[in-house]
């Protein structure tokens with residue numbers, strides 16, 4: 001079940017015949033709900049870095065009784081605004097549901113979970129050149145510590161980085177389970193009962209670094225800001241990838257993602273460029289969290305542009 005589905009559709013309010021861009025098609029759950037609203041006269045642009053997810057999402061839409069026109073963009077959503085413009089498309093509805101999909105975390109071959117033995121990969125895009133194993137086995141200790149501190153918000157980053165560099169002298173660190181063991185061994189006094197596994201933060205940090213998650217989000221947000229500004233100053237002669245009145249919704253899963261979204265949306269709202277559609281970030285109900293624990297950290301923010 002896609003996270004915060006009802007609220008997402010409520011804020012995006014897709015209308016018959018509109019063009020929607022799903023930056024993170026995943027398994028197509030949100031996309032399907034959007035497709036049903038825009039109908040056969042609408043256009044749904046599906047973007048994902050992961051080709052198998054993208055194909056699954058597209059198939060899901062084509063299986064609908066009255067599918068919209070479906071356009072597939074495989075790649076980083078940082079490039080989606082430019083690619084929309086190149087194809088002469090402008091979106092009325094934009095969704096970015098950040099992070100990983102269940103198919104990815106549950107597949108041991110993707111190396112995203114330390115609960116399953118697998119290679120240290122972590123790429124959403126299997127063709128991107130850098131895996132987590134490359135980072136862990138080649139970066140200088142100082143850079144590893146920075147990644148773990150900045151993207152994992154882990155105060156033990158230095159100790160963990162030191163342990164990783166010591167361990168890789170014996171043999172390359174190439175499996176999820178070994179990485180998790182090394183991280184745990186760096187913890188002073190062992191793991192406290194009930195606390196999250198210390199490997200959680202290092203895995204999050206490496207995943208963010210491998211997929212340049214914050215850089216991609218920053219690029220997307222910058223493109224939203226630029227389009228909102230040109231629509232507001234009436235630069236109609238210059239084409240934008242967002243149509244006047246476009247609704248933009250971002251669902252984030254940790255504060256490193258939510259912070260830049262909050263900052264941009266608040267800034268655009270304050271400058272009269274884009275009214276907020278959410279006063280505070282919306283989160284999941286207890287009922288949704290009970291059926292999908294990942295929804296616990298979901299934060300939804302939305303604006304209307306122009």
Ligand SMILES: C[S@@+](CC[C@H](N)C(=O)[O-])C[C@H]1O[C@@H](n2cnc3c(N)ncnc32)[C@H](O)[C@@H]1O
Pocket residue numbers: 002003023024025026027028029030031047048049050053075076077078097098099100101102124211213216217
């Ligand atoms: C949380 S899932 C999306 C789930 C989807 N909303 C659904 O209803 O099934 C996130 C998806 O975004 C993709 N993704 C994450 N970061 C990306 C990026 N920078 N560019 C393109 N796709 C990305 C992942 O590959 C994954 O399939």
